[in-house]
Amino acid sequence: MDSPQPLLEMEHITKSFGAVQALQDVAFRVYPGEAVGLVGDNGAGKSTLVKIISGVEHPDSGTIRFDGREVTIRNPEDARTMGIETLYQDLALINNLDIVANMFLGRELVQPWLRGAIQVLRSREMEAEARQILERLKINIGSVREKVEVLSGGQRQAISLGRAVGWGKKLILLDEPTAALGLREAQQALEIIGRLKDEGIATVIISHNLQHVFSVVDRIVVIRRGVIRGERLIGEVVGDEIVSMITGVAELRTIEGGLQPSSA
Numbered sequence: 001m002d003s004p005q006p007l008l009e010m011e012h013i014t015k016s017f018g019a020v021q022a023l024q025d026v027a028f029r030v031y032p033g034e035a036v037g038l039v040g041d042n043g044a045g046k047s048t049l050v051k052i053i054s055g056v057e058h059p060d061s062g063t064i065r066f067d068g069r070e071v072t073i074r075n076p077e078d079a080r081t082m083g084i085e086t087l088y089q090d091l092a093l094i095n096n097l098d099i100v101a102n103m104f105l106g107r108e109l110v111q112p113w114l115r116g117a118i119q120v121l122r123s124r125e126m127e128a129e130a131r132q133i134l135e136r137l138k139i140n141i142g143s144v145r146e147k148v149e150v151l152s153g154g155q156r157q158a159i160s161l162g163r164a165v166g167w168g169k170k171l172i173l174l175d176e177p178t179a180a181l182g183l184r185e186a187q188q189a190l191e192i193i194g195r196l197k198d199e200g201i202a203t204v205i206i207s208h209n210l211q212h213v214f215s216v217v218d219r220i221v222v223i224r225r226g227v228i229r230g231e232r233l234i235g236e237v238v239g240d241e242i243v244s245m246i247t248g249v250a251e252l253r254t255i256e257g258g259l260q261p262s263s264a
């Protein structure tokens, strides 16, 4: 990347759950506005790494720098304050509130004394801003005054992404964003994720669907059994080397000198 200063820089990150070493001496970087795909088999440590970034889990050792300074991410609140948003499978939207209210949920709480008198005015302002953000991300929603409960899974995710943009987040973490979506919705979700780049927002995307990852990310990082096995800029990927890195076949080949994939 031509950007000299990473937005997120993790070094020597180690994390165990009892006897299970989930992460081992992990180095992971994300540059501003960059989309990074984090791939690996089940149990490789992907979610654990993302949970550390989002403050849900804590590393046993290692350092994290964000926006140029060393940080301790004690909890999800810390992460959010720093500008890190995580999109979970069960999205934290409130069903019986409309899209505008959901997009601004919590944001008005910053100045509680402003509630009441100028609420109507704020409401119109919020509606205009919500609409503008959704337009920028090309999210097609009938009306921003629609209650969230009538939306599809893909639309809900889109609203959550719009919400993160509205909050001025710098990094969005997506753990299997397309897993629960149908084909068409998954495609739309990927398009929206791709547009976050234009907003200058960096993303980390975990997905077992390599095609999905390849269609949106700039760089792909492979983790296996808690260890980062390699990374590639998307334009530099050769053949099926990512699959080989995920399964460990590439290393076997090197170590054993000519082992075929089938014998791994």
Ligand SMILES: Nc1ncnc2c1ncn2[C@@H]1O[C@H](COP(=O)(O)OP(=O)(O)O)[C@@H](O)[C@H]1O
Binding pocket: 017, 020, 021, 022, 040, 041, 042, 043, 044, 045, 046, 047, 048, 049
């Ligand atoms: N809270 C936990 N308690 C015990 N073991 C865990 C916990 N979270 C993850 N693990 C273990 O850590 C390893 C990495 O898990 P995870 O990060 O969820 O992998 P991935 O997301 O790549 O599938 C796995 O062996 C998993 O069983």
Ligand SMILES: [Mg+2]
Binding pocket: 046, 047, 048
């Ligand atoms: Mg996982």
